[in-house]
Amino acid sequence: MAGGKVVHFEKQKLEFGAFGGDSNLGKAYLARLVDGSFSSTMGAGILKLDGCSIPWTLLYDEVCVVLQGTFVLELEGETIKAGPGDTVWIPKKTPVVYSGEGAQVFYALYPADWRQREGNA
Template structure:
């Protein structure tokens, strides 16, 4: 795609995220996906009183928009507030949590889920 796209927050589809144990505590809007970009993805994640563990199969940048975003990496805990940026390289095992956190994320590659796990 070669044209600029304006994605308004009120048009984003926020879906529950993080499994049944996080129901009502985490929502995700995938704003930029394979339909818009062949290379990267992006969206907004809301976290409130949840804990979501995951091993990233992509590189990710997170920008905290509001609230308190907590990222557990091994025994380390990063506590990030509005305006803070976190870089997470591919193959990092993390746990996302937060209190009233709204986080913009961008990831590469957008088609990570269709690639072999060692790619």
């Protein structure tokens, strides 16, 4: 098979770690699924947000699909509240604040090596 092998990520085997490593973030957990060990072009994972607020400026293009709860994305002068089944596209260099209430969000990003490209490796 070109490009590597197919990988099945079983829901019950996902490992979530605290997102950002900062206790001030509240309840934010991340399960990285696709990273540089799988793909040189894209990344993907699941983010859980509950009662927290995470400011960030994207260094990659990202698409988010809400799996459960309410995902809130604050932009300059706009707030998007997305529910289960909703999809949000966020272009590179967009300053945002991620938050949510019982939210689980699948995300995919490009490029996977954004840290190296931005000098954050």
